[in-house]
Amino acid sequence: MSHTENQKKIRTKKEILANLDKISERKSFNFELKGLTRTTRDLLSDLIDKILAHNNIDNPEAGFHIFSSMMEILLNALKGNIRFVIYKDELLKKLDGGKPGDKEAEQLVKTILTTASLRDAMDRYVIPEKLKTSVQTILRLEEKIRVKKLQLDDDEAELLNSIRDLLDKGDYRICMKIVVTKSDIYIRIHNNVPIMLDDQDRIMSSRRVHHRLFLEGRSGDFFRPEYLDEKESAGLGIAMVDEGYYNLGLNPIDLFSVTTSSKSTTIYMKYPVKALQEAKPL
Ligand SMILES: Nc1ncnc2c1ncn2[C@@H]1O[C@H](COP(=O)(O)OP(=O)(O)OP(=O)(O)O)[C@@H](O)[C@H]1O
Ligand SMILES: [Mg+2]
Numbered sequence: 311m312s313h314t315e316n317q318k319k320i321r322t323k324k325e326i327l328a329n330l331d332k333i334s335e336r337k338s339f340n341f342e343l344k345g346l347t348r349t350t351r352d353l354l355s356d357l358i359d360k361i362l363a364h365n366n367i368d369n370p371e372a373g374f375h376i377f378s379s380m381m382e383i384l385l386n387a388l389k390g391n392i393r394f395v396i397y398k399d400e401l402l403k404k405l406d407g408g409k410p411g412d413k414e415a416e417q418l419v420k421t422i423l424t425t426a427s428l429r430d431a432m433d434r435y436v437i438p439e440k441l442k443t444s445v446q447t448i449l450r451l452e453e454k455i456r457v458k459k460l461q462l463d464d465d466e467a468e469l470l471n472s473i474r475d476l477l478d479k480g481d482y483r484i485c486m487k488i489v490v491t492k493s494d495i496y497i498r499i500h501n502n503v504p505i506m507l508d509d510q511d512r513i514m515s516s517r518r519v520h521h522r523l524f525l526e527g528r529s530g531d532f533f534r535p536e537y538l539d540e541k542e543s544a545g546l547g548i549a550m551v552d553e554g555y556y557n558l559g560l561n562p563i564d565l566f567s568v569t570t571s572s573k574s575t576t577i578y579m580k581y582p583v584k585a586l587q588e589a590k591p592l
Pocket of ligand 2 (some may be wrong): 382385386546547548
C-alpha cells in the first residue's frame with residue numbers, strides 16, 4: 311500500500327505508520343493498494359479513528375461502520391480484479407485454440423470485454439462456480455504464505471505466480487481517495503474491472519428491497535433467509551454497507567453509490583460530519 315500526498319510524495323506503509331498522527335491531519339489522502347494485509351487494515355482503522363477525532367466525532371459506532379464498509383468495498387475490489395484476470399485468461403484459453411500468444415484471440419477477448427452484451431453472454435460461458443472457486447483458491451494461497459507463513463508446493467506457487475503476473479501485467483490496481491471537508495468525509499474506491507451486468511442488476515434490486523424494508527422500519531429483516539439471494543454470491547457486502555448507513559440514521563441511496571463501466575468500478579461513500587457527530591449508538 312502506498313499513500314500519495316498533495317505534493318505527490320509517495321509514502322510506503324512503514325512511513326505512513328511512523329507519521330500517522332501528522333498525516334491524519336491532512337484533508338486529502340490517496341492510496342494505492344495491492345492487497346488487504348493485516349498491517350494495511352490496522353493502519354486504515356487507526357487512520358479513520360484519527361480523522362474522526364480531528365473532526366470531533368466521538369462515536370465508535372460511526373468509526374466501526376466506516377471502517378467495516380471500507381474493508382468490504384476494498385475486498386470486493388480485490389476479488390473483482392482477481393476474478394476478472396482469471397475470467398479473461400479462461401476466455402483466452404477457450405479462444406486461442408491451444409496456441410498461447412495468438413494475437414487474433416487476444417484481440418477477440420479485448421472486443422468481447424469492452425462490449426457489454428458480448429461480455430455478459432460470455433459470462434455465462436465461463437462457469438461462475440469455477441471462477442468463484444479459483445478466486446477463493448488464490449485468496450487462500452495468499453493467506454497461506456502471508457499470514458500462516460507456510461510454504462506453497464510447486465503447483466500452488468505456479469498458480470499464484472501466474473495470477474500475480476497477470477495482475478501486474480494488466481496493471482490492475484485499487485485506488486482509494488479520502489477527502490475531508492468541513493461538512494463531509496468522502497471515500498472513493500476505484501478498481502479497473504467492471505461489475506458484470508447480472509451482478510449490477512442484482513445489486514440494484516436488492517438495494518431497493520432493503521430500502522423498502524427500511525422505510526417500513528425493519529431494514530434488519532433484509533438479512534433474514536427469505537430475503538437473501540439464493541445465488542452463489544449473496545450480495546451481502548453491499549447490503550452491509552447500506553445497513554451501516556441506516557443504523558446511523560442516514561440514507562445510503564443518496565450517500566453511497568456503485569458505478570461501473572466496461573473498464574472500471576467506482577464506489578463513492580459520503581458521510582456528513584454533522585450527522586456522525588449527532589448519531590446515537592443503537
Ligand atoms: N469493485 C468491484 N469490482 C468488480 N466486481 C464487483 C466489485 N464490487 C462488487 N462487485 C460484484 O458485485 C457483487 C456483489 O457484491 P457484494 O459485496 O454485495 O456481494 P458479496 O455477498 O460480498 O459477495 P462476494 O463474495 O462476491 O463479494 C460481487 O459478487 C461482485 O461480482
Ligand atoms: Mg463482497
